[in-house]
Amino acid sequence: MLGAKAIARAKLNLFLDVGDLRQDGYHEIRSIMQTLELSDELYFRRTDGANGKIVTRCSNSCVPCGEENLVFKAIKAFAMKTKVLDEEGIEVFINKRIPVGAGLAGGSADAAAAIVAMNNIWELDLSTRELIDAASLVGSDVPFCILGGTALVTGRGEKVESLNPLSGLKVVLASSGQEMSTEQVYERFDSLRSNSDFPDSGEVEGKFRALIEGIEKRDVSGIAAGLHNSLEFATIRRDLVIEYKKKAESAGAVAALMTGSGPCVFALVSGLEEAAEVAWELEKLAPVTIVTSFSDIGAQVLR
Ligand code: ATP
Numbered sequence: 001m002l003g004a005k006a007i008a009r010a011k012l013n014l015f016l017d018v019g020d021l022r023q024d025g026y027h028e029i030r031s032i033m034q035t036l037e038l039s040d041e042l043y044f045r046r047t048d049g050a051n052g053k054i055v056t057r058c059s060n061s062c063v064p065c066g067e068e069n070l071v072f073k074a075i076k077a078f079a080m081k082t083k084v085l086d087e088e089g090i091e092v093f094i095n096k097r098i099p100v101g102a103g104l105a106g107g108s109a110d111a112a113a114a115i116v117a118m119n120n121i122w123e124l125d126l127s128t129r130e131l132i133d134a135a136s137l138v139g140s141d142v143p144f145c146i147l148g149g150t151a152l153v154t155g156r157g158e159k160v161e162s163l164n165p166l167s168g169l170k171v172v173l174a175s176s177g178q179e180m181s182t183e184q185v186y187e188r189f190d191s192l193r194s195n196s197d198f199p200d201s202g203e204v205e206g207k208f209r210a211l212i213e214g215i216e217k218r219d220v221s222g223i224a225a226g227l228h229n230s231l232e233f234a235t236i237r238r239d240l241v242i243e244y245k246k247k248a249e250s251a252g253a254v255a256a257l258m259t260g261s262g263p264c265v266f267a268l269v270s271g272l273e274e275a276a277e278v279a280w281e282l283e284k285l286a287p288v289t290i291v292t293s294f295s296d297i298g299a300q301v302l303r
Pocket of ligand 1: 062
Protein backbone atom coordinates (compact mmCIF):
# COMPACT_ATOMS: atom_id res chain seq x y z
CA MET A 1 0.00 0.00 0.00
CA LEU A 2 1.36 3.44 -0.95
CA GLY A 3 -0.97 5.78 0.94
CA ALA A 4 -3.23 5.83 4.00
CA LYS A 5 -5.34 8.12 6.14
CA ALA A 6 -5.29 7.92 9.94
CA ILE A 7 -7.56 9.41 12.58
CA ALA A 8 -5.93 10.89 15.70
CA ARG A 9 -8.46 11.50 18.46
CA ALA A 10 -8.02 14.00 21.29
CA LYS A 11 -8.15 12.91 24.95
CA LEU A 12 -9.45 14.28 28.24
CA ASN A 13 -8.28 13.51 31.75
CA LEU A 14 -11.36 12.68 33.82
CA PHE A 15 -8.94 12.15 36.70
CA LEU A 16 -5.28 13.17 37.00
CA ASP A 17 -3.35 12.62 40.20
CA VAL A 18 0.29 13.63 39.86
CA GLY A 19 2.84 11.92 42.09
CA ASP A 20 6.54 12.43 42.65
CA LEU A 21 9.13 13.46 40.11
CA ARG A 22 11.06 10.33 39.11
CA GLN A 23 14.78 9.89 38.46
CA ASP A 24 14.08 9.79 34.69
CA GLY A 25 12.55 13.31 34.80
CA TYR A 26 8.94 12.09 34.43
CA HIS A 27 6.24 12.31 37.10
CA GLU A 28 4.44 9.26 38.37
CA ILE A 29 0.78 9.67 37.36
CA ARG A 30 -2.53 7.98 38.00
CA SER A 31 -5.05 9.12 35.43
CA ILE A 32 -8.35 8.09 33.91
CA MET A 33 -8.22 9.18 30.31
CA GLN A 34 -11.05 9.41 27.80
CA THR A 35 -10.89 9.58 24.00
CA LEU A 36 -12.99 12.20 22.21
CA GLU A 37 -14.60 12.26 18.77
CA LEU A 38 -12.66 15.51 18.14
CA SER A 39 -9.76 14.48 15.90
CA ASP A 40 -6.93 15.37 13.52
CA GLU A 41 -6.55 13.59 10.18
CA LEU A 42 -3.17 12.38 8.96
CA TYR A 43 -2.51 11.64 5.28
CA PHE A 44 0.47 9.37 4.50
CA ARG A 45 2.36 8.84 1.24
CA ARG A 46 5.13 6.27 0.92
CA THR A 47 8.01 7.56 -1.22
CA ASP A 48 10.27 5.18 -3.18
CA GLY A 49 14.04 5.56 -3.08
CA ALA A 50 13.92 8.34 -0.45
CA ASN A 51 16.42 6.56 1.88
CA GLY A 52 14.53 7.02 5.13
CA LYS A 53 13.49 10.64 4.56
CA ILE A 54 10.55 11.73 6.74
CA VAL A 55 8.63 14.86 5.70
CA THR A 56 5.83 16.30 7.85
CA ARG A 57 3.53 19.23 7.02
CA CYS A 58 0.66 20.65 9.03
CA SER A 59 -2.42 22.76 8.23
CA ASN A 60 -1.74 24.84 11.38
CA SER A 61 1.38 27.00 11.03
CA CYS A 62 1.81 27.14 14.85
CA VAL A 63 2.78 23.46 14.83
CA PRO A 64 6.48 22.87 14.10
CA CYS A 65 7.29 20.72 11.06
CA GLY A 66 10.48 18.69 10.79
CA GLU A 67 12.25 17.02 13.69
CA GLU A 68 10.27 18.88 16.37
CA ASN A 69 6.98 17.40 15.21
CA LEU A 70 5.82 14.46 17.33
CA VAL A 71 4.77 12.62 14.16
CA PHE A 72 8.35 12.90 12.87
CA LYS A 73 9.68 11.62 16.24
CA ALA A 74 7.20 8.74 16.32
CA ILE A 75 8.01 7.63 12.77
CA LYS A 76 11.75 7.88 13.43
CA ALA A 77 11.50 5.80 16.65
CA PHE A 78 9.22 3.26 14.93
CA ALA A 79 11.52 2.99 11.89
CA MET A 80 14.58 2.40 14.12
CA LYS A 81 12.71 -0.44 15.84
CA THR A 82 11.27 -2.07 12.71
CA LYS A 83 13.82 -1.04 10.00
CA VAL A 84 10.96 -0.12 7.63
CA LEU A 85 12.49 3.08 6.28
CA ASP A 86 15.90 1.75 5.17
CA GLU A 87 15.28 2.53 1.48
CA GLU A 88 11.94 4.25 1.25
CA GLY A 89 10.64 7.48 2.83
CA ILE A 90 7.31 8.79 4.08
CA GLU A 91 5.41 12.07 3.72
CA VAL A 92 2.68 13.06 6.17
CA PHE A 93 0.16 15.89 6.02
CA ILE A 94 -1.54 16.69 9.35
CA ASN A 95 -4.98 18.24 9.07
CA LYS A 96 -5.08 19.89 12.51
CA ARG A 97 -8.42 20.33 14.26
CA ILE A 98 -7.44 19.63 17.88
CA PRO A 99 -6.49 22.91 19.65
CA VAL A 100 -2.70 23.00 20.15
CA GLY A 101 -1.11 23.13 23.63
CA ALA A 102 -4.51 22.97 25.31
CA GLY A 103 -4.19 19.74 27.36
CA LEU A 104 -6.02 17.65 24.74
CA ALA A 105 -2.90 15.68 23.71
CA GLY A 106 -3.18 16.59 20.04
CA GLY A 107 0.53 15.97 19.41
CA SER A 108 0.46 12.62 21.24
CA ALA A 109 -2.68 11.56 19.33
CA ASP A 110 -0.94 12.39 16.04
CA ALA A 111 2.15 10.40 17.12
CA ALA A 112 -0.02 7.39 18.03
CA ALA A 113 -1.86 7.59 14.69
CA ALA A 114 1.51 7.69 12.90
CA ILE A 115 2.69 4.50 14.67
CA VAL A 116 -0.55 2.67 13.84
CA ALA A 117 -0.39 3.89 10.22
CA MET A 118 3.25 2.79 9.76
CA ASN A 119 2.34 -0.67 11.08
CA ASN A 120 -0.55 -0.79 8.62
CA ILE A 121 1.19 0.66 5.54
CA TRP A 122 4.15 -1.76 5.86
CA GLU A 123 1.80 -4.63 6.82
CA LEU A 124 3.90 -5.51 9.89
CA ASP A 125 1.00 -6.88 11.93
CA LEU A 126 2.49 -5.81 15.29
CA SER A 127 0.28 -6.48 18.33
CA THR A 128 -1.34 -3.68 20.35
CA ARG A 129 1.17 -4.42 23.13
CA GLU A 130 4.09 -3.92 20.70
CA LEU A 131 2.55 -0.69 19.40
CA ILE A 132 2.08 0.58 22.97
CA ASP A 133 5.74 -0.28 23.74
CA ALA A 134 6.85 1.70 20.67
CA ALA A 135 4.55 4.58 21.70
CA SER A 136 6.04 4.79 25.19
CA LEU A 137 9.40 5.79 23.62
CA VAL A 138 7.75 8.92 22.17
CA GLY A 139 5.81 10.47 25.09
CA SER A 140 3.65 9.89 28.17
CA ASP A 141 0.22 10.23 26.55
CA VAL A 142 1.08 8.31 23.35
CA PRO A 143 0.45 4.74 24.70
CA PHE A 144 -3.09 5.71 25.77
CA CYS A 145 -3.73 7.35 22.39
CA ILE A 146 -2.93 4.01 20.69
CA LEU A 147 -5.56 2.13 22.72
CA GLY A 148 -8.18 4.87 23.25
CA GLY A 149 -11.58 4.56 24.93
CA THR A 150 -11.78 4.94 28.71
CA ALA A 151 -8.66 3.74 30.53
CA LEU A 152 -6.71 3.83 33.76
CA VAL A 153 -3.21 5.09 32.96
CA THR A 154 -0.34 4.73 35.47
CA GLY A 155 3.46 4.76 35.71
CA ARG A 156 4.67 7.59 33.52
CA GLY A 157 1.84 6.78 31.10
CA GLU A 158 3.05 3.41 29.76
CA LYS A 159 0.64 1.24 31.79
CA VAL A 160 -2.80 1.41 30.20
CA GLU A 161 -5.78 -0.65 31.36
CA SER A 162 -9.16 -0.39 29.59
CA LEU A 163 -12.28 0.42 31.64
CA ASN A 164 -16.00 0.24 30.76
CA PRO A 165 -16.67 2.27 27.60
CA LEU A 166 -18.46 5.63 27.98
CA SER A 167 -18.93 6.42 24.30
CA GLY A 168 -21.64 8.90 23.41
CA LEU A 169 -21.48 11.11 26.54
CA LYS A 170 -21.39 14.77 25.48
CA VAL A 171 -18.86 17.42 26.48
CA VAL A 172 -18.29 21.06 25.66
CA LEU A 173 -14.67 22.23 25.47
CA ALA A 174 -13.66 25.81 26.19
CA SER A 175 -10.16 27.12 25.68
CA SER A 176 -8.42 30.49 25.72
CA GLY A 177 -6.68 29.59 22.46
CA GLN A 178 -3.32 30.27 24.16
CA GLU A 179 -0.77 27.47 24.26
CA MET A 180 0.26 26.25 27.68
CA SER A 181 3.63 24.55 28.17
CA THR A 182 3.11 21.18 29.87
CA GLU A 183 6.65 21.34 31.32
CA GLN A 184 6.05 24.74 32.88
CA VAL A 185 2.81 23.60 34.52
CA TYR A 186 4.56 20.52 36.02
CA GLU A 187 7.37 22.77 37.33
CA ARG A 188 4.82 25.03 39.02
CA PHE A 189 3.08 21.97 40.42
CA ASP A 190 6.35 20.78 42.02
CA SER A 191 6.99 24.15 43.60
CA LEU A 192 3.39 24.62 44.86
CA ARG A 193 2.51 21.14 46.07
CA SER A 194 3.41 21.84 49.73
CA ASN A 195 0.87 24.69 49.72
CA SER A 196 -1.92 24.17 52.25
CA ASP A 197 -4.68 24.67 49.60
CA PHE A 198 -3.62 21.44 47.91
CA PRO A 199 -6.41 18.80 48.13
CA ASP A 200 -5.63 16.12 50.75
CA SER A 201 -4.94 12.58 49.64
CA GLY A 202 -8.08 11.19 51.37
CA GLU A 203 -10.28 13.52 49.33
CA VAL A 204 -8.49 12.54 46.11
CA GLU A 205 -8.91 8.80 46.91
CA GLY A 206 -12.64 9.35 47.53
CA LYS A 207 -12.96 11.00 44.12
CA PHE A 208 -11.06 8.19 42.42
CA ARG A 209 -13.40 5.56 43.92
CA ALA A 210 -16.49 7.62 42.97
CA LEU A 211 -15.24 7.90 39.41
CA ILE A 212 -14.47 4.18 39.05
CA GLU A 213 -17.97 3.39 40.35
CA GLY A 214 -19.53 6.04 38.09
CA ILE A 215 -17.76 4.53 35.07
CA GLU A 216 -18.82 0.97 35.98
CA LYS A 217 -22.47 2.07 36.22
CA ARG A 218 -22.20 4.61 33.36
CA ASP A 219 -23.72 7.09 35.80
CA VAL A 220 -23.05 10.71 34.78
CA SER A 221 -23.60 12.09 38.32
CA GLY A 222 -21.16 9.52 39.74
CA ILE A 223 -18.60 10.42 37.07
CA ALA A 224 -19.10 14.11 37.84
CA ALA A 225 -18.50 13.46 41.56
CA GLY A 226 -15.15 11.82 40.78
CA LEU A 227 -13.62 14.38 38.40
CA HIS A 228 -10.21 15.60 39.63
CA ASN A 229 -7.08 17.19 38.21
CA SER A 230 -4.07 17.93 40.47
CA LEU A 231 -2.66 20.29 37.85
CA GLU A 232 -5.64 22.66 37.98
CA PHE A 233 -3.99 24.06 41.04
CA ALA A 234 -0.76 24.84 39.18
CA THR A 235 -2.04 26.22 35.91
CA ILE A 236 -0.79 29.66 34.97
CA ARG A 237 -4.27 30.86 33.92
CA ARG A 238 -6.18 29.54 36.94
CA ASP A 239 -8.42 32.63 36.80
CA LEU A 240 -9.67 31.65 33.32
CA VAL A 241 -10.13 28.01 34.30
CA ILE A 242 -12.26 29.05 37.31
CA GLU A 243 -14.27 31.48 35.15
CA TYR A 244 -15.00 28.85 32.44
CA LYS A 245 -15.94 26.23 35.03
CA LYS A 246 -18.36 28.57 36.83
CA LYS A 247 -19.95 29.65 33.57
CA ALA A 248 -20.38 26.01 32.41
CA GLU A 249 -21.93 24.93 35.71
CA SER A 250 -24.31 27.90 35.85
CA ALA A 251 -25.38 27.11 32.26
CA GLY A 252 -26.39 23.56 33.24
CA ALA A 253 -23.24 21.39 32.94
CA VAL A 254 -23.18 18.42 35.34
CA ALA A 255 -19.56 19.30 36.18
CA ALA A 256 -16.52 20.96 34.61
CA LEU A 257 -12.75 20.39 34.94
CA MET A 258 -9.47 21.42 33.33
CA THR A 259 -7.94 18.68 31.15
CA GLY A 260 -4.23 17.70 31.36
CA SER A 261 -1.98 20.70 31.87
CA GLY A 262 -4.70 23.00 30.54
CA PRO A 263 -5.83 25.57 29.83
CA CYS A 264 -8.77 23.80 28.12
CA VAL A 265 -11.78 23.14 30.37
CA PHE A 266 -14.34 20.45 29.59
CA ALA A 267 -17.96 20.59 30.71
CA LEU A 268 -19.78 17.28 31.06
CA VAL A 269 -23.43 17.63 30.00
CA SER A 270 -26.41 15.29 30.24
CA GLY A 271 -27.68 15.64 26.66
CA LEU A 272 -27.77 17.61 23.42
CA GLU A 273 -30.02 20.37 24.72
CA GLU A 274 -27.69 21.01 27.67
CA ALA A 275 -24.69 20.89 25.30
CA ALA A 276 -26.24 23.65 23.19
CA GLU A 277 -27.00 25.80 26.23
CA VAL A 278 -23.53 25.40 27.75
CA ALA A 279 -21.79 26.02 24.39
CA TRP A 280 -23.92 29.13 23.87
CA GLU A 281 -22.81 30.57 27.22
CA LEU A 282 -19.15 29.48 27.07
CA GLU A 283 -18.69 30.97 23.61
CA LYS A 284 -19.31 34.42 25.15
CA LEU A 285 -16.12 33.97 27.21
CA ALA A 286 -13.85 31.50 25.44
CA PRO A 287 -12.20 32.12 22.05
CA VAL A 288 -12.38 28.36 21.32
CA THR A 289 -15.63 26.46 22.10
CA ILE A 290 -16.22 22.93 20.75
CA VAL A 291 -19.07 20.45 21.30
CA THR A 292 -17.93 16.83 21.01
CA SER A 293 -18.55 13.42 22.60
CA PHE A 294 -16.69 10.51 24.16
CA SER A 295 -15.39 7.85 21.77
CA ASP A 296 -14.23 4.25 22.32
CA ILE A 297 -11.80 4.24 19.41
CA GLY A 298 -8.08 4.92 19.63
CA ALA A 299 -5.67 5.65 16.78
CA GLN A 300 -7.24 4.30 13.61
CA VAL A 301 -6.25 3.76 9.98
CA LEU A 302 -8.86 4.18 7.24
CA ARG A 303 -8.22 2.76 3.82
P1 ATP B 1 -0.49 17.14 26.50
O1 ATP B 1 -1.90 17.19 27.01
O2 ATP B 1 -0.11 15.78 25.95
O3 ATP B 1 0.52 17.68 27.45
P2 ATP B 1 -1.12 19.39 24.85
O4 ATP B 1 -2.48 19.07 24.37
O5 ATP B 1 -1.03 20.36 25.97
O6 ATP B 1 -0.38 18.06 25.21
P3 ATP B 1 -0.15 19.51 22.15
O7 ATP B 1 -1.26 20.06 21.34
O8 ATP B 1 0.13 18.07 22.07
O9 ATP B 1 -0.28 19.96 23.66
O10 ATP B 1 1.16 20.36 21.77
C1 ATP B 1 2.23 20.49 22.65
C2 ATP B 1 3.44 21.03 21.91
O11 ATP B 1 3.91 20.05 21.00
C3 ATP B 1 3.13 22.28 21.10
O12 ATP B 1 3.95 23.32 21.57
C4 ATP B 1 3.47 21.93 19.67
O13 ATP B 1 4.23 22.93 19.06
C5 ATP B 1 4.30 20.63 19.76
N1 ATP B 1 3.95 19.66 18.69
C6 ATP B 1 4.79 18.85 18.07
N2 ATP B 1 4.15 18.08 17.19
C7 ATP B 1 2.86 18.38 17.25
C8 ATP B 1 1.70 17.91 16.59
N3 ATP B 1 1.74 16.95 15.67
N4 ATP B 1 0.52 18.45 16.95
C9 ATP B 1 0.46 19.40 17.91
N5 ATP B 1 1.53 19.90 18.54
C10 ATP B 1 2.72 19.38 18.23
